[in-house]
Amino acid sequence: MLSIKRMVRDDLDEIMELERVSFTNPWTRGMYLHELEKWEGCYLTARSDGRLVAYGGALLILDEAHVMTLAVLEDLRRRGLGARLLLELIRSAEGMGARFFTLEVRRSNRAAIELYARFGFQIMGERKHYYLDNMENALIMWTEDITTNEYRCILDDLWKRYGDAGH
Numbered sequence: 001m002l003s004i005k006r007m008v009r010d011d012l013d014e015i016m017e018l019e020r021v022s023f024t025n026p027w028t029r030g031m032y033l034h035e036l037e038k039w040e041g042c043y044l045t046a047r048s049d050g051r052l053v054a055y056g057g058a059l060l061i062l063d064e065a066h067v068m069t070l071a072v073l074e075d076l077r078r079r080g081l082g083a084r085l086l087l088e089l090i091r092s093a094e095g096m097g098a099r100f101f102t103l104e105v106r107r108s109n110r111a112a113i114e115l116y117a118r119f120g121f122q123i124m125g126e127r128k129h130y131y132l133d134n135m136e137n138a139l140i141m142w143t144e145d146i147t148t149n150e151y152r153c154i155l156d157d158l159w160k161r162y163g164d165a166g167h
């Protein structure tokens with residue numbers, strides 16, 4: 001049974017472990033502490049039998065939710081957990097006033113790009129040499145207005161497919 005909750009300080013030990021193995025430039029504990037203090041932040045964790053299996057977060061700027069992070073335990077990938085967490089993130093951020101979602105993703109990160117494409121994110125631009133560790137470009141992706149009927153249909157289908165992930 002998957003339990004999705006707001007991220008709190010007590011989650012950070014486990015998050016740091018998953019962060020380190022998931023990202024080339026992992027965030028520090030201090031960066032997460034800073035994010036957790038922001039009222040416009042929406043950070044969630046997913047736990048299965050108490051164990052942290054995924055987390056993600058977005059920051060609201062006016063009506064735009066910027067996806068800041070999303071990670072799933074390596075041995076539990078491709079089971080719908082990333083999609084489930086993103087669905088929950090969209091629901092929570094919409095409740096805070098989000099109408100559009102945007103993010104930056106490494107050009108080579110096929111798994112993430114495919115996931116976001118499933119959610120209707122489209123590539124709208126590219127930042128050259130955005131990632132300083134290897135000078136890789138970032139793709140800038142945006143959703144359409146998530147409050148439209150069209151996007152609601154996309155979300156309904158995604159909830160049907162991934163709403164039970166982790167059960």
Ligand SMILES: CC(C)(COP(=O)(O)OP(=O)(O)OC[C@H]1O[C@@H](n2cnc3c(N)ncnc32)[C@H](O)[C@@H]1OP(=O)(O)O)[C@@H](O)C(=O)NCCC(=O)NCCS
Pocket residue numbers: 022023069070071072073076077078079080081082083084104105106109110111112114115116118
């Ligand atoms: C990106 C990430 C969060 C995806 O999580 P996940 O739980 O494996 O993804 P899901 O199982 O929910 O996948 C949902 C859909 O995304 C796409 N997808 C996910 N991983 C994919 C892969 N490796 N290759 C191709 N498509 C993929 C598929 O369309 C998939 O649907 P399907 O399995 O029903 O065909 C995970 O790979 C991860 O933690 N990566 C490391 C951290 C990272 O890069 N985060 C993104 C930062 S922008």
